[in-house]
Amino acid sequence: MARAEQEYLAELPAVQDKTAFARSRFDQLDKGKLREVMYREQRWICIYCERTIQEGYSPPHIEHWKPLSVNHDKALCWKNLYLSCTSQGSCDNAKGKQLLKWADTDPDLPWPGDFSYQEVLGFTSRGEIYVRTDVNLSSACRRALELALNDCQNGNQKRKAILNLNHPTLVAARAAALDSEKSRLEREFRGRTASQEERADRAKSLENSDPLPAFVSVRVAWLKKMIGKGR
Numbered sequence: 142m143a144r145a146e147q148e149y150l151a152e153l154p155a156v157q158d159k160t161a162f163a164r165s166r167f168d169q170l171d172k173g174k175l176r177e178v179m180y181r182e183q184r185w186i187c188i189y190c191e192r193t194i195q196e197g198y199s200p201p202h203i204e205h206w207k208p209l210s211v212n213h214d215k216a217l218c219w220k221n222l223y224l225s226c227t228s229q230g231s232c233d234n235a236k237g238k239q240l241l242k243w244a245d246t247d248p249d250l251p252w253p254g255d256f257s258y259q260e261v262l263g264f265t266s267r268g269e270i271y272v273r274t275d276v277n278l279s280s281a282c283r284r285a286l287e288l289a290l291n292d293c294q295n296g297n298q299k300r301k302a303i304l305n306l307n308h309p310t311l312v313a314a315r316a317a318a319l320d321s322e323k324s325r326l327e328r329e330f331r332g333r334t335a336s337q338e339e340r341a342d343r344a345k346s347l348e349n350s351d352p353l354p355a356f357v358s359v360r361v362a363w364l365k366k367m368i369g370k371g372r
């Protein structure tokens with residue numbers, strides 16, 4: 142992959158139609174092999190919604206965080222590639238070719254490897270995601286995240302949520318993940334309340350598990366008693 146990228150970057154400056162060149166070089170990669178490595182990196186959950194992803198009839202889409210058609214130099218950059226879910230109502234269908242920002246001129250959201258999204262996003266006890274108001278974020282970043290989650294309005298301009306991560310199906314799935322964490326804790330500590338430390342231990346074991354359970358972030362937020370804080 143690194144060699145393919147080096148060769149690609151060496152040829153890129155002289156190429157006229159950079160998007161077509163990027164697309165064709167990207168398509169020449171062995172996607173099956175690439176996904177194999179990427180499943181392990183993402184520990185089998187979608188980069189956006191945290192649903193479980195797996196190889197099957199409709200394998201996960203290899204997503205360019207910075208779009209291939211805009212950031213030609215990042216077309217084969219490992220850090221720029223992520224797997225997103227493809228089944229019905231999935232992130233891939235929702236996002237399509239849209240950029241994850243309000244205005245095309247806004248900066249791109251940072252790569253998940255470079256930014257702790259879990260620290261700026263919160264969850265309600267019903268399983269909805271929100272952008273925390275008690276954290277420092279540039280206004281462009283905040284707008285982009287809001288728009289990823291929900292339908293938005295800015296002045297008289299209305300836009301549909303790009304990833305629709307508060308779609309009722311996803312919200313219900315997160316609520317179910319929360320319920321299963323709650324009943325697990327009740328079973329384990331029958332007759333008494335788990336201590337702060339015991340909850341933190343469980344959160345850590347979830348964060349370290351491989352594969353990750355679907356909707357791991359909402360489970361961890363609940364275990365750390367972070368649900369609905371900082372709204």
Ligand SMILES: [Zn+2]
Pocket residue numbers: 187188189190191192225226231232233
């Ligand atoms: Zn997804």
